[in-house]
Amino acid sequence: MTSALLALIRRDFRLAVRSGGGFGLPLVFFLSVVAVMPFAVGPDLALLGRIGAAILWIGALLSTLIGLDRLFGADAEDGSLDLLFAAPAPLALLVLAKALAHWVVTGLPLAAIAPLLGLMLNLPPAALAAVALTLLIGTPALTLLGTIGAALTVGLRRGGLLLPVLVLPMTVPVLIFAVSATNALIAGEPAGASLSLLLAVTMAAFVLAPLAAAAALRSALS
């Protein structure tokens, strides 16, 4: 079963990298969101340094969700989703594999380039590491929660707008714990509680989101 999951991860990863548009686009979107923020709040470096971590998190949240609407869409259109239904491995595990592959091409690069964008937002060095760490822990939860939305809206024409509407309210805990952990790390206060809660949300999403998404996929395409 592990080999099937690895094969699926490898396939999704290759598809994302080789077919145009998938890989890198969320990063460009992330960069764009961060780039327009200073226009909205003004080029005040002191202010940007204070809210920079929050800007990076909002940017990561939006780019994760925007990229998710095609997670199952392409597979549903070309029929490979039916093959996944028929596979001996449980559908929830396959969904988890797809979510992981998606996270590797979106969430992981987001966390990796966040420190660079943080420099542009005048974040102190401690904050750069803090944002990267919380993004590393928190973005899997965003991807997994988004998987539920992607499964619910698969095959819908207006799915692109509906998905963030459905998923954004659910991401409130992730955002709260991530930003409070980041702020605690920046201020040099103990951040263990926030980080643990963030990790707890991610782990809970790890277990529950694939089950819900698999159920939604079966209902959506039956």
Added chain:
Amino acid sequence: MSQAEATSRPMIALANPARFSSLADRALPWLAGLTAVFLAVGMWQAFFVAPADYQQGETVRIMFVHVPAAWLCMFGWGVMSVASLGVLVWRHPLADVAAQAAAPIGAAFTLIALVTGSLWGRPMWGTWWEWDARLTSVLVLFLMYLGVIALRAALDEPARAARLVAILTLVGFINIPIIKFSVDWWNTLHQPASVFRMDGPTIHPSILVPLLVNAFAFTLLFVTLHLLLMRTELMRRRLRGLRLRAAEAAR
């Protein structure tokens, strides 16, 4: 008579939509009358019997609408969750009708709770909106109601819509306590509890009794509206079925 209270036997009996409709027809006038009586008594008590608060003056009377609405906005999601279990587990034919009917009512009570809270906050806190834990979590709940309604609106096929909305509702049922807890935590992190709170045993009977009467009256209103909407929805679905059959016959 929500799906929640029905035990297994009445549930089987109610699986027949025609029987449910006739039962609803008979129950609705009584329910509506009872709701009107309790609402009248509740409002009379709220406006004339309950004393004005020594600190808040007359504005405290907003509470008699605000608190029942806030209780019903959570009750509404509870009804939807039980109905969703009915859709996914028991495949009860009326469960999806119940879930669909509860969504707009729950959303309306959530909006009422938000608006009255805002109106109350203006004289009390000096601001229309405070990013207080309670307000924020109710706002998120409102967004989730809108999400459920939007998802149903986006799906054309009723059977598919029923199951997908049920899944979303149950995901929300797990998520809402987590969101509530995290929002409480988020708020207390930034500012200690300085906010006026209604709960606790400190509440005086002269206010508590009208509050309970109003809570009961609004719950009755919820049940009446729910039953009414369910009946309407059943008729709409039957109409849709008839139209589809007519269209097929015409081909």
